[in-house]
Amino acid sequence: MESVFFSIVSLVILIIVSGFFAGAETALTGVSQATIHRLKSEGNSRAKMVSILRKDKEKLISALLLGNTSCNTFASFLAAHIAEKLFADEFAWIFGIIMACIIFVFAEVLPKSYAFENAEKFSLSTAPILYNIVRIVNPFVSSVQLLVNYLLSKFTTNKEKASYHSVKEELRGAIELHHHEGLVIKNDRDMLGGILDMKDIEVSAVMIHRSNVVSINIDATISEIIAKAVDSKHTRLPLWKDDPDNIVGVLNIKDLLKEISDHSDDINAIDIASIASKPWFVPENSSLSEQLAEFRKKRNHFALVIDEYGALLGLVTLENIIEEIVGEIDDEHDEVRDDIVLEEDGSYKITGISSLRDVNRQLDWSLPTENASTIAGLIMNETERVPKIGEILILHGVKFTILEKHYNQIKSVKAQVIIIDEDIY
Numbered sequence: 001m002e003s004v005f006f007s008i009v010s011l012v013i014l015i016i017v018s019g020f021f022a023g024a025e026t027a028l029t030g031v032s033q034a035t036i037h038r039l040k041s042e043g044n045s046r047a048k049m050v051s052i053l054r055k056d057k058e059k060l061i062s063a064l065l066l067g068n069t070s071c072n073t074f075a076s077f078l079a080a081h082i083a084e085k086l087f088a089d090e091f092a093w094i095f096g097i098i099m100a101c102i103i104f105v106f107a108e109v110l111p112k113s114y115a116f117e118n119a120e121k122f123s124l125s126t127a128p129i130l131y132n133i134v135r136i137v138n139p140f141v142s143s144v145q146l147l148v149n150y151l152l153s154k155f156t157t158n159k160e161k162a163s164y165h166s167v168k169e170e171l172r173g174a175i176e177l178h179h180h181e182g183l184v185i186k187n188d189r190d191m192l193g194g195i196l197d198m199k200d201i202e203v204s205a206v207m208i209h210r211s212n213v214v215s216i217n218i219d220a221t222i223s224e225i226i227a228k229a230v231d232s233k234h235t236r237l238p239l240w241k242d243d244p245d246n247i248v249g250v251l252n253i254k255d256l257l258k259e260i261s262d263h264s265d266d267i268n269a270i271d272i273a274s275i276a277s278k279p280w281f282v283p284e285n286s287s288l289s290e291q292l293a294e295f296r297k298k299r300n301h302f303a304l305v306i307d308e309y310g311a312l313l314g315l316v317t318l319e320n321i322i323e324e325i326v327g328e329i330d331d332e333h334d335e336v337r338d339d340i341v342l343e344e345d346g347s348y349k350i351t352g353i354s355s356l357r358d359v360n361r362q363l364d365w366s367l368p369t370e371n372a373s374t375i376a377g378l379i380m381n382e383t384e385r386v387p388k389i390g391e392i393l394i395l396h397g398v399k400f401t402i403l404e405k406h407y408n409q410i411k412s413v414k415a416q417v418i419i420i421d422e423d424i425y
């Protein structure tokens with residue numbers, strides 16, 4: 001009977017220890033990283049231990065699973081031993097089922113549930129013990145981890161890229177959740193979402209298309225250049241020679257005004273080429289985050305976008321990038337334009353050049369932006385043709401009616417949601 005009593009005591013201890021490991025796994029993987037970072041910054045030594053443990057999650061989880069699995073395995077052996085000593089063979093299986101339920105409840109469900117509800121408290125209170133346990137089993141766990149990493153490398157993508165993607169999606173999910181619960185207003189959600197998208201959006205998606213770029217022939221007379229500069233309402237203008245695609249410089253209006261002041265007696269003496277700055281060309285596939293960094297590095301907020309063949313596509317400015325975060329920015333010289341107008345029947349009149357991202361942002365839609373950057377581009381990309389005026393198209397749960405065209409350019413459409421879909425809202 002002494003051996004049975006010892007076995008029962010050992011079984012209880014193993015269940016408690018197993019529950020400790022199970023709860024620790026839930027608490028340490030679920031505790032807020034921001035909270036731990038704050039406590040660590042305040043000098044909390046236990047938070048520092050938690051931070052160290054979380055730095056290598058694979059090693060931590062391996063150590064916790066080793067402890068949890070070992071305890072459950074030995075507990076099963078002891079339960080079988082106790083059943084053999086206390087019960088006849090025909091009743092041993094009943095005891096086995098009861099013990100399985102006890103282990104499941106007290107070594108898994110109960111500690112995990114408690115740790116889930118009290119992740120911060122549980123992780124901080126168990127950190128010193130776990131810190132030492134992980135150090136003790138480190139040699140064995142490291143060997144196992146080498147094997148696991150080798151196997152994972154055969155089936156997974158770049159770890160750093162996957163880690164960045166998972167963190168970004170976690171942040172996006174948290175923002176959407178808080179917006180849904182009313183804790184984050186729409187404008188804040190859009191701004192935070194814009195920041196998260198900076199690495200994924202290319203400059204070609206936000207640039208001013210070449211058809212809308214105001215440029216000046218460098219060989220024009222100074223009077224013509226001044227007149228066009230005044231009419232353009234822009235502070236920087238591309239200068240071309242022989243062909244509008246051959247950009248040879250960028251004229252800063254401030255520099256032009258200074259030259260006009262210096263040559264007030266004879267403005268024809270102004271040499272435009274001498275005051276023009278060298279044009280800065282950037283590839284169309286540069287990300288917004290990369291371009292923003294380059295703007296800061298070069299202290300230049302104006303760049304010309306080219307494709308892989310060197311052909312001019314348009315231009316991008318710092319304002320274009322900032323607008324992806326905060327939304328449209330209009331100054332006193334910008335032409336007031338209603339790109340999206342709500343009609344009485346609940347539909348929207350949208351200009352063809354409206355940015356898909358602006359439409360999605362303003363109307364809370366999710367029209368795809370992978371292969372097109374404007375409403376007109378989306379329609380033509382999806383249909384692979386130029387639709388006729390009055391033609392009705394249903395794309396991604398939205399009914400588009402072509403209202404206006406200019407030659408092959410779609411000027412405006414009527415858009416109305418016809419399917420209440422998770423992808424739209």
